[in-house]
Amino acid sequence: MAATATILHADLDAFYASVEQLLDPSLRGKPIAVGGGVVLAASYEARAFGVRGGMPGRRARELCPQLTFVSGHYKEYQRLGDAAIKVIGDFTPLVERISIDEAFADVAGCTHLFGPPDEIARTIRQRVRAEIGLPISVGVARTKHLAKIASQVAKPDGLVIVDPDTELQFLHHLPVELMWGVGPVTKARLAEMQVLTIGQLATTPGRSLERLLGPAAGEKLAALAWNRDPRQIKAHRRAQSAGAQSALGRKPAQEQFFRPTLLHLADRISTRLRAKARPGRTVTVRVRFANLKSATRSVTLDAPISATVTLAALAEDLVRAVLADHPDEKTISLLAISVSHLEEDWDLELELPLGLPDEPCRPGSRIGLARWAADRAVDKIRDRFGWDAIGYGSVALGIFRSVPDEFRELAEKDL
DNA sequence: TCTGGGGTCCTAGGACCC
DNA sequence: TCTGGGGTCCTAGGACCC
Numbered sequence: 363m364a365a366t367a368t369i370l371h372a373d374l375d376a377f378y379a380s381v382e383q384l385l386d387p388s389l390r391g392k393p394i395a396v397g398g399g400v401v402l403a404a405s406y407e408a409r410a411f412g413v414r415g416g417m418p419g420r421r422a423r424e425l426c427p428q429l430t431f432v433s434g435h436y437k438e439y440q441r442l443g444d445a446a447i448k449v450i451g452d453f454t455p456l457v458e459r460i461s462i463d464e465a466f467a468d469v470a471g472c473t474h475l476f477g478p479p480d481e482i483a484r485t486i487r488q489r490v491r492a493e494i495g496l497p498i499s500v501g502v503a504r505t506k507h508l509a510k511i512a513s514q515v516a517k518p519d520g521l522v523i524v525d526p527d528t529e530l531q532f533l534h535h536l537p538v539e540l541m542w543g544v545g546p547v548t549k550a551r552l553a554e555m556q557v558l559t560i561g562q563l564a565t566t567p568g569r570s571l572e573r574l575l576g577p578a579a580g581e582k583l584a585a586l587a588w589n590r591d592p593r594q595i596k597a598h599r600r601a602q603s604a605g606a607q608s609a610l611g612r613k614p615a616q617e618q619f620f621r622p623t624l625l626h627l628a629d630r631i632s633t634r635l636r637a638k639a640r641p642g643r644t645v646t647v648r649v650r651f652a653n654l655k656s657a658t659r660s661v662t663l664d665a666p667i668s669a670t671v672t673l674a675a676l677a678e679d680l681v682r683a684v685l686a687d688h689p690d691e692k693t694i695s696l697l698a699i700s701v702s703h704l705e706e707d708w709d710l711e712l713e714l715p716l717g718l719p720d721e722p723c724r725p726g727s728r729i730g731l732a733r734w735a736a737d738r739a740v741d742k743i744r745d746r747f748g749w750d751a752i753g754y755g756s757v758a759l760g761i762f763r764s765v766p767d768e769f770r771e772l773a774e775k776d777l
Numbered sequence: 778t779c780t781g782g783g784g785t786c787c788t789a790g791g792a793c794c795c
Numbered sequence: 796t797c798t799g800g801g802g803t804c805c806t807a808g809g810a811c812c813c
Binding site: 397399400401402414415416417418419421461543576577578579601602603604605606607608609654696698700765769770772773774775 | 778779780781782783784785786787788
Binding site: 544 | 808
């Protein structure tokens, strides 16, 4: 007898757009897009015209002339997303949140209280609709991978339960791109081998897959194609890295242009690291050039950092190294900084003053403490008066914001 | 057709150690 | 001195996800 299907995957439909239609009834049933220059989310009515998230606003208007653009209610997205996930949490503590609008849950331990998994899934959908006012699709299956596929198949506003006895019949006729980990590149590579469905993938010799995709990816995909997915629900996952990036349009590859942006990015990241006492040891910088090719440089330190000016200085050095290696590239289109190897719980006062040869590198040194005190003062003022009250303000630096900061914050993982 | 921003994981080569 | 084997860490790049 096969095991019971107890894994749920719940996914709010066209989340940002659905919230806008909830808040403003005149938008219901209409093609709408959240955003302006860039489409951050599109309603199903807009998707029917080919409008997609990430698309330039101009292109979206071409596809759908009657498209209504709305600026986002970002605070509401956070509140309503939290509320929807909380409904799932009323059934089981085993909830793994994937993003603002999506979560896995394992209800194996609570069926004696609430009934079988399909009944729980129906109740969750009804409650989210009744209490919050939003459509949510749910997939129920024996594994995370299959539950996720089931919820995608269920969209919009549906429920799909995959019986363990017929899961391969369900899985094998679906296109490969529904699989977790199959993006445009892998899809194209598989298509060259005439592999279009998950069933065809399942019967492709392991050697062929490994030659095509590498040993790890080949083996993983083959296992998923047979619904062998060992992943458990992880209720509390901590972030592995924190980063920020900024598209620049086209800027000359010169200090005067990249330094203010790097300081702004370092400020955003280091503030988050300090707030959670999670400094990091590895700093990575990415520079994208005008031709959209990019290069990265990273450095791993002996001790973790979270001071704004320390991070900014390291990032500047790394960008200079990238530019030195690409002397023909004269134009930068994007800058990114990421900090990884994060500590779990760190005493920030112990941070060392890096890059200062005349200062002994030891805990509590003069410059280390000075930076710590300066950052702490800025953090406190911002806690009371808001981000722009003080600091290396993007306004002062003339930073161009392509998306609202509130939208950035929605995408940030809890550190 | 040249989309923005925040993330995760994998690979392959090299350094270094035992 | 050369050879072999295993493990860990770092770096750069890439695919993918939401």
